[in-house]
Amino acid sequence: MRCLMKDSNGNPTWRTIRSPIHYCTHSLGPLLKIMDDRCISVSSLHTGSKICSEFSKMDMEVGIFKTQKGAVVKMLAGFAVCRESAFHYYSIYRTKGCLETIRPSSEEGTIAYFEGRWLWYR
Secondary structure, eight states: OGGGSBOTTSOBOGGGTSOGGGSOHHHHHHHHHHHTOOEEEEEEEEOOSSSOTTTOSOSOEEEEEEETTSOEEEEEEOSSSSOSSOOOOOEEEETTEEEEOOOTTOSSOEEEEETTEEEEEO
16 A cells, blocks of 8 residues: 555645554455454554655554454554555454455355355455
């Protein structure tokens, strides 16, 4: 998302000063909706600005969220890292299976495993 760190005049945008984990609604919101849950606590750590200090005060930040129903959600976010194009990727683990969504470079698609059965979605 480096292309969004400066506006068309070369001025820094809000992404250069805001902590990456503060802008997590696009990733966290859908999960909480599916789970019909809400966060009650969060802890986070960041790397500082080691990769690209011209763009941001924090390169990467991880957040660990605890929900009201007892689930734990881990999220990694970064605005200034060299990763194009930006995308959302999910790994979901529950008691009867797991699901991993497609990554842009993957040709396999989304993979799911439920009670001994593998499923692929393309």
